[in-house]
Amino acid sequence: MATPAASKTAPDAPEPEVVSQRTRRRGLTRLSRLQTIGLLFGLLGVVLVGQVANALPADDVIFTFGFGDLAPELPVDPPNAVLAIGVLFCVAGVVALAERWTHHYAGVALLVATGLFVPLVLVCSLALSSSNQTNLIPLLVESLRLGTPIALGALAGLWCERSGVVNIGIEGMMLAGAGVGFVVYALVGGGRGGLALYASVVVAVAVGGLMAALHAVLSVTFRTDQIISGVVINLLAIGGTSFLRQQVLLPLGVQSGVTLPAVSVPLLSQIPVVGQPLFTGKPIYFSMFVIFVLTQVVLFRTPWGLRVRSVGENPHAAETLGINVITTRYQAVILGGLIAGLAGAWFSLETVGSFDDLMTNGTGFIALAALIFGKWRPWSAFGGAMLFGFANALGTRIQFLNVAVAGFPVPSQFLQILPFVVTIIVLAGAIGRAVPPAAVGVPYSRSR
Amino acid sequence: MSSRVRGAGGGGRGRAHAAVEAYFRLAPVTVPLYAIAVAVVLGGLVILLAGANPVEAYSALFRGAFGSPQRIAGALARSTPFIGAALAVAFAFKAGLFNIGAEGQLLVGGLTAAWVGTFGWMAGLPAVVGIPVVLLAGVVGGALWGGIPGVLKARTGAHEVIVTIMLNAIALRMTEWLVASRAPVILLDESSSVPRTRPIAAGARMPDLFGSVHLGLLVALVLCALVWFVLNRTTAGFEIRTVGINPNAARYAGMSVPGTIVLVMACSGALAGIAGAGEVSGGLGFLTPGGFVGFGFDAIAIALLARANPFAVIPAALLWGSLLAGAPLMQLEAGLSIDLVRIVQALIILFVAADAIVRYLFRIRAPRGEDVAEAAVFAKGWGV
Structure with a gap:
């Protein structure tokens, strides 16, 4: 919430004042x-x-x-x-x-x-429910697993938005990664796994980066409105991947189902009772944790991370200090796209082993919500993503357990809705305000 | 934190004002037309890559949309909901708000219409009463669903983009449950094999004008005129546009910015709600939970193509609807996936949005210096 002093010192930020004036007027009765x-x-x-x-x-x-x-x-x-x-x-x-x-x-x-x-x-x-016993470790693991694409998507958005570029095209970047990645897998590897599978993951990552590069060209170079640019990315990914599926994938007739193999962390997975479920999983799932740690370190502990953040907060000051705003934004946006591409590979190459139209099913937007929920900080965003993952995992578990109130089964939709409602409440400022990077949404121009 | 606010801080007729004006007013016709042309050419390249003949494919696409009176009617019917939905988005744009939730508002409007339409007392009503009642139900549902982000934005500053995305998801899941739930049965038509609501009363059905075109098309056209009138000929419209161009100036002039935000979002939702109710009342007569999936993005794209002009929404929606309506024939004759149309649509929006590319290609001078490319109208950051 902007204090009066803050609004005075930042003359280009009068928007919050509109809101804060209203909240300030509240007296004892409110x-x-x-x-x-x-x-x-x-x-x-x-x-x-x-x-x-x-x-x-x-x-x-x-x-x-x-x-x-x-x-x-x-x-x-x-x-x-x-x-x-x-x-x-x-x-x-x-x-x-x-x-x-x-x-x-x-x-x-x-x-x-x-x-x-x-x-x-x-x-x-x-x-x-009809049962009186449930195992919480698988529930936890399932939450983490289902939260993986959301968390990766949130990181994709984090890099982009920390550099001052709004990204509502995460969904499109993911979908493109999932679609093109799987098409390449089907073409090269015939859907039979092996090295081609890993190569396809690399392709998916690269395609995510390419879509992000388009976002950067539009919104950084051409200074198109960043939200419109995101809409374009989404439309293009939806059309492009559906077209690829119809024209290339279906004629090939690849019935894959072969996905990335599960791996176990040596030693840790030998821990009795909890080791096996906690430390056995698929590669992208594990890489998520690594990417989170790397993001945290690079963004907050390296000169380049500082540059990205400064470009997102005050690009003019950054430029004065000799930072190339355009280049830095390009780097951050494309890095985000690479991560989004990996999230796309989670769908087609790690989880399902096929590609369907609109496979990502709105995950990119949920990731965006998790990012804002987490106030543009990596670990809080991770928490937000896991909230959504937990709601999904619990929804399946509750259906499985036949939970019933007054003789009627509890609809799984209610649990799926829960995180969306929580996000709205958080966004409305219930648990502290979410303050985005200051320059997010503003195309950079040296002349201003 | 937009450039327009920054510009307005400089006093007088700010740079940002010029940017908004430039975005919506300058070269309003030529740039979209050139953008469509470039998109069609690039789409042709995609067709070539897919191993088909672009001329044949486009000819089939054209005949699919306009080849016979029935096909024209089909294209018009396909475009009808897009007009209302895009109008909703365009109306919000005018107040500087980005309503990404047209999909949810359509769905809730359709849901309330389908619900009210099956009430017992609806059965005996004549069409003169029945149709307005279901449309009004759609208005109420849509306005409610659009009003929530408005109230939250006005009172707490929560960004409408995220709130409407969340509300889309909530609307979809709730409708899924209300329409598909078998225990308890709420709105499900148990005699149907697919989840859908019971058919609404005959008196609530909008009649067909010709072919599959129903009265909803006229309703949508009237709404376009109404929105234009409200925006350009009333005090409320002046306030809405002022808030959109410069909220600070609006506040200093004594206008209620939060009040306008709530009003605009509710009205925007109502417009989408009518479109949803119109599809229930004029189209099938019932609602399926997945009936409006993807409409929100189409609505945004059409509103951008029309540059938020209420009348320009009509040709833009017709273009959109006829592309989609013509695609099946193209698939049949040229063996191309109907999704090609989606690619062309995305390219159109790409070149409309990044009009600097089109201006460069066709040597259209940017009339007010570099400001034209800097129309930061919508991306204002999140939630502050």
Whole structure:
């Protein structure tokens, strides 16, 4: 939120002032953001304590962690667990409402309360399902796995937007990578795996980079509106990959299904109980973690990372210091595209082993939401991506467990919707404001 | 944080104002036409690469859209929802808002229309009452779905692009559940093999004008005129355009910027909602959950092609719809995938958006110096 002083020092940023003036005018009778959310949590807590807790069946539910005889088990009594969570929600609500006295503890309390949603949903769904036991380690692994393309997409957007270029074309870059990567795999390798499979992943990555290069040409060189440029990327990828599939892939008649093989991390995967599920996976899944660490290090610990960030915050100042804004933006945008291409390969080459029209199915946009959710920081964006991954994994699990309320199965769509709703709430400023790179969206021109 | 705001800070008639004007007004006809021409030529190259004859393919495409009265009617029917949806996007553009959620708004508008249309009391109504009722239902649904991002933007500054993307996903999943759920059955037509809503009452169906063209086309054309009138001949329209060009100036002049944002987003959603209701009422008579997938992007593309001009939306939507309507014949005769049309469409938008390329190719002078290429109208950053 822009303070009056901040708006004065940044005359080219009057937009936030429009909003902040309204929020500043709120007197004692109006609730602040945190207080509003606190009130909601308090009400939810009351409902949980009063209504939900005693409506749940009293039989214990058992959470298992890992496989084998040694796997720890955690029996939970649903009514008491929900009662405890409800009370904690009330406490968090009170702390947030008393923001004047509790200061920054209000935010912490709300963050903890938000985190408690995970056990709440787990306990409730298991108590209402036909089974009373579930294994949490596979659920965790599945969340991470389903979150992989979202996380990679968020990183693609992160590099692009940290350099000051809005990227709503992540979806298109992913789709192009997935499509062209698989077509090359079918043409060269006949869909039978082997070295061609890895080569196709490289092609997918390169195609993502090419699409990003187009984005850079349009939005950096020609200074086209960056959102329009993203729309163009998406349209082109949708049309291009569907065309390729019809013209090239279908006549070939490749029925592949051969995907990247699973690998195990040596030693770590030998750990009893949890080692095997946690440290066995496919290459792109593991590379995601590596890319996250690299992004964090390069962006915040290297001169080039500093240049990218400065170009995204204040390109004119950066230019004055001798940084080539255009080149730096090109590099960052293309790097983002390469990562998006890898995310595309996750779909066609690592997971499914075929290519369908619109295969990425909106993941690029969800990645964008995860990025904003994570306030343009790598690890927070990772958290956002995993929230979406968890919702997807839980949705499948709940269908599998026959969770039913009042005799009707709980629709998996409700769980799929949850992260979108959370994103909107976060974006609306409930849990701290998301402040994007200052120069994002503004085409750079030396003459200004 | 757009260049136009920066320019306005310099006082007077800012550079940004010129940029907006340039983007929407200068060479409004020639550049899109040249862009279409370049896209068609490049599309021809793609056809050659795919091993077909471009002349034959384009001829089949043309005949597929306009070869017979039935085909013309089919192309018009295909274009009808695009007019309303693109109008929604264009209207929001005028206030400097980027409504990427036309898809969700169409869907919710169609959903409310399909829901209201199956009410028991609808059965006996004459068409004069029934049609307005379902269209109004679409307006309410669309306005609600468009109003949410408006309120959030006005009150908290949440960027409408992200909120509408999220709302698209929510609308899609909710519709999926409402229409396809078998336990409990909510809107599902159990006698149908595919998930769809029950057919709406006969009195709520829009009649066909000729061939497959239904009354919705006239409704869409009237809406275009209405939007033009509101934008250019009313006080509200003046405020909307002022907020779009320079929100600070609008605020200093005593206009309510947040109020305008909410109003514009709700109206934009309502326009898309009518288009959705029109497809339910005039087309099939029921709603399928996947019925509007991809319409949001088409709507954005058409609105860009029309440079947010309410009347220009009509030819742009007709171009879009007839390309799609003609594609099957092209596939049949030239053996080319209908997706070629999608590539051509993307290329059209590419050259319309990056008009610097077209201007360079055809030596069209950029009338106001370099500002023409700097029309940073929409990408204002996220959420601040």
